[in-house]
Amino acid sequence: MALTFYNTASRKKEPFSLLPGNDTVKMYCCGPTVYHYAHIGNLRTYIFEDTLCRTLEYYGYKLNHIVNITDVGHLTSDGDTGDDKMEKGAAREGKSVWEIAQYYTDAFMKDWHALNIEEPTRWTKATDHIQEQIDLVKTLEEKGYTYRTSDGIYFDSLKDKHYADFARLDVEHLQQGSRIDMGEKRAPTDFALWKFSPKDKKRLMEWDSPWGIGFPGWHIECSAMAMKYNGPTLDIHCGGTDHVRVHHTNEIAQSECATGKPFARFWMHGEFLRLDGNKMSKSSGEFLTVSVLMDKGYNPMDYRLFALTSHYRNYLNFSFESLDSAREALKSLHKKTDPLIGKATAIQSEEAKKWQQEFKDAIGDDLNMPRALGILNSILKTELSEGEKAALVADFDKVLGLKLDHPREEFVKKPDPNAVDDTAEIEALIGQRTEARKAKNWAESDRIRDLLKEKGVEIKDSKDGTSWKRV
Known part of the structure; x- marks a missing residue:
């Protein structure tokens, strides 16, 4: 039987082989945004991508497998509004954005190895490739696919006649029924390539560019890094199914308009993990990590x-x-x-x-x-x-990849001898929350509750006060 994969672009299974003259599979997988822990739903996608890599190797292929680390530019809204998730993480934990990026990158790598996922050929950080992203935006600008607003440089999706093809979007009805805060955007499907820093404050991450001080949009990083290390046309591009309508559609648009060539021959997407019938997500606050399972x-x-x-x-x-x-x-x-x-x-x-x-x-x-x-x-x-x-x-x-070459070991998480006892910090936060509740500052009370939850602390309020436990 020929090696066959379902291609999201065609919505059908297709035989896989390399183009004539090529001897290596050019592959790019969307990696984590390192502002928080990866939950087990995220990691299901990486397990799927790992079995893909292992299958390709089983069939005798060599890989040039690139996985990115998003450490800047991923805004909380797909409509190019809200905070950068990295800055939001820094504010949440009172750390520098660079400390947040390193901490959650390390945590992600720990989970990656715990699940026996093979290393890619190369990890690529968005912040290490700012110039490549600027160069790609400049190319799009020179080809007439961009416009400038007061808050950034945007891709003009209406100039790409194939924009809607990949996700089968009904752009006309999207525009008629759009609930996106358009701002100065010309169409709901336009997206930021480069965002300007606010004039009234200094961002934690910003760079100079031909358009002024700012930072790259989320989508541009993947195109820039994928093409730097694998050329204009990939053999396989992977990610979660939630990337189809926006992130991967935008990657295709900016990449193909810049190069005039197909961006990827195969697109493969992993479906959601559901918890109580709903998609597991960080925004809901209800998610499980590998560490929780190990505990x-x-x-x-x-x-x-x-x-x-x-x-x-x-x-x-x-x-x-x-x-x-x-x-x-x-x-x-x-x-x-x-x-x-x-x-x-x-x-x-x-x-x-x-x-x-x-x-x-x-x-x-x-x-x-x-x-x-x-x-x-x-x-x-x-x-x-x-x-x-x-x-x-x-x-x-x-x-x-189940480690069947090793005897089964029952897993009991051992105490970390280097762990810092944060009991005093937890008690202090609970005290601050109590004061906030007395002052009816419910927003601050909720913020501290969420912070404690992220530290693995569950609190319970009663007439006798607030009790807590680690979960």
Whole structure:
């Protein structure tokens, strides 16, 4: 079976191969905005992208895989309004924006490695590529695709006749029914390429440019970095399904108008993880992190297996009951695979080769990981020799990434000997919140509650005062 992926651009499965003369898959994946912890819904997307990379390697491809770190320019609204998420994070925690970026980048990398996600070829930070972003905006300006307002340089989406194609947007009705605060924008679908710093205050992150002091829009960074390291046309561009209508549509528009070439041959998107039937999101305040799961005694591989039990293009509903099931399934799997560790021989029998081909066909059919897991469990029930079973387990785990070459270890998070006791800080914040409530300053009270929640502290108000516990 040919390697086949679902292409969001065409809305159908297509055989994948490289263009003639190319020997490496040019791939770009949208990475985290490092103003907060990545939740397990975000990380489901990175697990899907990891299985994609592993599948491509299983099929013999080399990769030039780029993942960005958004550490500037991502505004809280898709309508180019609100605060930069990085500055919002700095204000929330009373740290510099650079400290916030480094702290949450480190936290993200810790989760990335805990989930056994392979390293990309290159990590790229937006703040390390400001000049590339400025150069791309200049190219668009020279080609007549931009206009200037009092707050920035904008892309004129009405000049791109293909703007609506990727997301199948009804631009006419979007304009008629737009609830976006248009400001000086000419159309709801126009977007900021470069934003000017406010005249009445200095931003925490700003740079000089041909248009004045300011900072790049969110979308421009991905185009600039993707094309710097992989040229004008990518083989595969990935991200979450929430990127289709705005972020990836805007990437395509600015990239193709600048170069006159297709930006990506394949677009692949992971679907949402749902919590209680709703999309998990940071803005709701209700989200789970890998650290929270680990605190509850789960091994990160339990969550990885849970993610693999559903196809990446399907919604996945999270509950601790379903995660418990995945944990028990992984324990059961290890009972069968642990005794095989170190016993692998060559895969020689026709039956073993048949199973290997079935696995390859499953992963090659648009990353059908549920089917691939079924094949793994099936070979463990066969009469194959221990040596061939062991070899097949090791071979399959190159893609599944469940660490089946190591014995199962029950995970108990050990106390960090270097951790700082922040009890006094927590008590002080609770005291400040109590004073705010007495003064009926509910906004400040809510702000402190949210800050405590981000620190993993749950508070409860009663007639006897406020109690707290770590969760």
